[in-house]
Amino acid sequence: MGTDAFERLAALQAKAMGHPDLPVVIVEHPLGGIDPDEVREKAKVAARAIVERFGPKL
């Protein structure tokens, strides 16, 4: 999981580590230095993305 500002780094690292198709959940930047309520909202976005991606297997 990462923020959109680091999406390219995530792709680079996944490829470098031999997992070019690694699913990465992206939320809007930033995650640091924000109100806990904002973090929870972003967590919901991430959770929905994870369910969509893996739904039947969860």
Place this chain on the structure above:
Amino acid sequence: MSDHRPSGHEDIIELEDSLEDIQAYFEVRGWSDGLPFIPPTRERVDRFVGHLGRDPGEVLCTLAPRNGEATVERVVANAVMAGCRPEDLPIVVTAVQAAADDALNLNAIQSTTHPSAIMILVNGPVADKLSIASGPGCFGPGWRANVSIGRALRLCLFNIGGGTPGEGDRATQGSPAKLAFCVAENSAESPWEPYHVEQGFAADDSVVTVIACEGPHNIQDHYSIGGRGVLTTVAGALAQAGSNHLLRNTGFPVLAFGPEHAHQVAVDGYGKADVKRFLWEHARFPVERLSEEWTADGSYADRVEHLTGQRAEAPITQKPENLQVIVCGGPGKHSCWMPTFGGDTRPVSRLLERG
């Protein structure tokens, strides 16, 4: 620029023999640091590899975050670009390998938002042999060996490691220290044992150390005459809000005394261990002056208390021994310190050649 000799290793790119065209070609592809460079032609790279005397296809290490293979040929090509001389190559190779050591944590250092450069510190006879500056202006421009060796490492981190700004390198603001950052210790003017001897090497060994740190933060003290006064000023500078060392009270900050300050301190009876003990005890930042959002839940003060026995003043690292002390520079009442990335990176020293 065209050379039809087959490489057997890397692809050959044929370009018009124009420095401007070559520069533009590399820049568009993110292969350059923005400064003009020496084109890494087949002839130049082969000549440099021949001087080094190693197999061009030998894999020295891998460089994060791309985990690119740093072959001898690739490292040499970047050293050619940087303007290195053939005799600089052993230091570049050693620095690249040291940077790949797990202890430095290159993956984090390359990709962090922190402006972490990598300082190359050279100790021992090789520094004089290669004219690596340790005296006046040693951290600045004007010294070919310092600038080209430092630049070579950075170009390797770009082109092999994938640490280009905005891509693998996510530094929020970056730093001029990321262009070239290489210095020799001024052991001749130091009152204390050299850094490499402290690490367990012999005095006449030549050693390369890499440290993931910010560029130099100046510390001037023109008024103190005694060593304690100088150390008091230095302690005040080290206790800096916003440094990674105050974040979790960890890490190996680097303190580079100018020779005059070093002598003032030494004359007052402070050896290196005494300096480190004094600074650790006095380089403290009031916890109440940190952002309340850092400290509200009490866990920060808990850690301070665990380390120091009190909760009010935060140390910059866990113990005095973590401070890295060197001497460099010329005349003048200035020293400097380099905050590092913090507790997740350690300096790495590698032997270049035995004395």
